Amino acid sequence: MFNKIHRFIVADILKNRIVLVYTLLLAVLAWSVFSLEDDSHKGVLTLLNIVLLTTPLVSIIFTTIYLYNSAEFIELLLSQPIRRARIWTGLFFGLFFSLALAFIIGAGVPILLFVTGAKATILLVMGILITAVFVALGFLCAIISRDKARGIGIAILLWLFFSLLFDGLVLFLLFQLSDYPIEKAMVGVSALNPIDLARIFIILQLDVSAMLGYTGAIFKDFFGTGLGTAIGFGLLCIWVIVPYLISLRMFVRKDL
Amino acid sequence: MIEIQHLSKRFGKFQVLRDVSLSCAPGQCIALIGPNGCGKTTLIKSILGMVLPTSGSILFKGKVIAKDFHYRHHIGYMPQKGRYPDNMTIGQVIEMIKDIRGSKEKLDEQLIDEFGLHDILEKRMRTLSGGTTQKVSASLAFLFNPDVLILDEPTAGLDPLAAEILKEKIISEHQKGKLVFITSHLLSELDDLVTHVVMMQEGEIRFHMPTDALKASTNTSSLAKAITHLLKQDHVQ
Numbered sequence: 001m002f003n004k005i006h007r008f009i010v011a012d013i014l015k016n017r018i019v020l021v022y023t024l025l026l027a028v029l030a031w032s033v034f035s036l037e038d039d040s041h042k043g044v045l046t047l048l049n050i051v052l053l054t055t056p057l058v059s060i061i062f063t064t065i066y067l068y069n070s071a072e073f074i075e076l077l078l079s080q081p082i083r084r085a086r087i088w089t090g091l092f093f094g095l096f097f098s099l100a101l102a103f104i105i106g107a108g109v110p111i112l113l114f115v116t117g118a119k120a121t122i123l124l125v126m127g128i129l130i131t132a133v134f135v136a137l138g139f140l141c142a143i144i145s146r147d148k149a150r151g152i153g154i155a156i157l158l159w160l161f162f163s164l165l166f167d168g169l170v171l172f173l174l175f176q177l178s179d180y181p182i183e184k185a186m187v188g189v190s191a192l193n194p195i196d197l198a199r200i201f202i203i204l205q206l207d208v209s210a211m212l213g214y215t216g217a218i219f220k221d222f223f224g225t226g227l228g229t230a231i232g233f234g235l236l237c238i239w240v241i242v243p244y245l246i247s248l249r250m251f252v253r254k255d256l
Numbered sequence: 257m258i259e260i261q262h263l264s265k266r267f268g269k270f271q272v273l274r275d276v277s278l279s280c281a282p283g284q285c286i287a288l289i290g291p292n293g294c295g296k297t298t299l300i301k302s303i304l305g306m307v308l309p310t311s312g313s314i315l316f317k318g319k320v321i322a323k324d325f326h327y328r329h330h331i332g333y334m335p336q337k338g339r340y341p342d343n344m345t346i347g348q349v350i351e352m353i354k355d356i357r358g359s360k361e362k363l364d365e366q367l368i369d370e371f372g373l374h375d376i377l378e379k380r381m382r383t384l385s386g387g388t389t390q391k392v393s394a395s396l397a398f399l400f401n402p403d404v405l406i407l408d409e410p411t412a413g414l415d416p417l418a419a420e421i422l423k424e425k426i427i428s429e430h431q432k433g434k435l436v437f438i439t440s441h442l443l444s445e446l447d448d449l450v451t452h453v454v455m456m457q458e459g460e461i462r463f464h465m466p467t468d469a470l471k472a473s474t475n476t477s478s479l480a481k482a483i484t485h486l487l488k489q490d491h492v493q
Binding site for chain 2 (some may be wrong): 004005008009011012013015016069070071072073075076077078079080081082083084253255256
């Protein structure tokens with residue numbers, strides 16, 4: 001008895017206006033960035049910054065709101081003969097697939113057309129992984145609080161933290177501890193932020209890591225190797241799996 | 257068929273259900289009544305496995321339902337307030353529930369026919385009025401020929417014609433020997449439907465008795481009068 005809740009969720013979300021606008025926005029930005037820059041290198045860097053700002057924001061907020069709006073629908077699903085875990089998994093894949101598809105259509109197509117080689121693949125894979133991470137975080141936000149406003153508030157704070165505050169904290173630490181050899185520790189610290197992980201991955205692909213200074217060299221030493229890449233990739237996957245599993249555990253035990 | 261044993265549930269400080277025990281047999285049509293916040297919905301949700309009890313257990317056909325989900329094949333549930341994903345069509349919603357149920361038995365599409373949903377299968381859920389959404393919920397509850405029907409305020413929001421269709425359907429299913437649970441505040445509506453009344457108050461069951469016995473004991477002719485009579489008695493005491 002295999003059911004495909006996610007298929008119906010995808011069908012629902014792909015007709016959602018916000019997702020359509022998000023796709024269109026990514027497409028407009030990506031096309032204009034590549035048309036304005038002759039050097040696809042610079043184009044990738046510009047696009048990288050746009051993607052790392054918008055994709056997490058849309059993924060986490062949309063997921064959280066969608067889950068809150070589906071409360072009654074989830075109740076109806078719960079009254080059906082189906083395991084709770086399956087409902088949650090169906091919702092997760094439904095949201096992830098549709099937002100990833102929006103990214104692929106919006107940003108992926110121009111990337112594949114204008115960028116060549118491994119860079120294009122890495123950029124695409126990172127975009128999809130970041131989508132997955134922030135969908136998973138959205139699931140966590142929606143299950144933590146019964147109150148919709150608070151849940152969305154947490155989602156916005158998480159996004160703010162990972163895209164702005166975290167870097168500020170790191171800079172602060174760098175200045176405070178500049179007398180100590182903390183370059184190696186920086187590699188560890190970067191694992192605490194999925195957006196930074198994705199950014200490092202792509203920057204290393206572009207051979208502009210020299211811009212990161214001495215720390216950049218350490219990053220290259222670490223993430224540039226096969227093992228480092230695997231670890232970085234694994235870390236991003238952990239960023240998807242752990243928040244999702246925590247939310248799943250809470251959902252299975254929750255009174256709805 | 258459904259056996260509730262010493263069920264208690266507390267949400268934080270609130271004791272919503274206190275040691276509720278209830279036994280329901282097939283062929284009964286039970287009205288679950290009581291003031292707002294008396295634990296009706298929590299009781300229903302416990303039977304459906306949405307709320308996990310603090311203590312006590314529920315048996316469905318002799319089996320404990322905790323951590324099981326197969327028993328829900330035999331339950332049709334109509335929520336008080338249905339809300340569906342905005343951009344799904346009626347057809348997709350029905351298709352999806354069919355997919356989840358994976359039921360091989362013949363489907364009961366009578367309500368879909370009588371509510372005229374066939375003609376608007378392409379409509380998106382967002383565009384539907386509250387009443388039409390209720391019609392979809394009702395159709396889904398009866399679609400799989402379940403042995404037990406749990407209807408939470410089924411006629412609220414339906415137009416008189418649709419409400420009548422639904423009532424007829426409830427009566428005919430009940431006559432087939434199914435167990436029906438109805439919660440409603442419209443006592444006059446329940447009169448020709450129910451065989452038993454369960455009255456809840458502050459998380460406890462005040463009484464559970466056949467409608468006839470209730471009317472006889474209060475010397476009244478209708479359910480509404482009987483209940484008002486009892487409530488007034490309370491007041492005097």
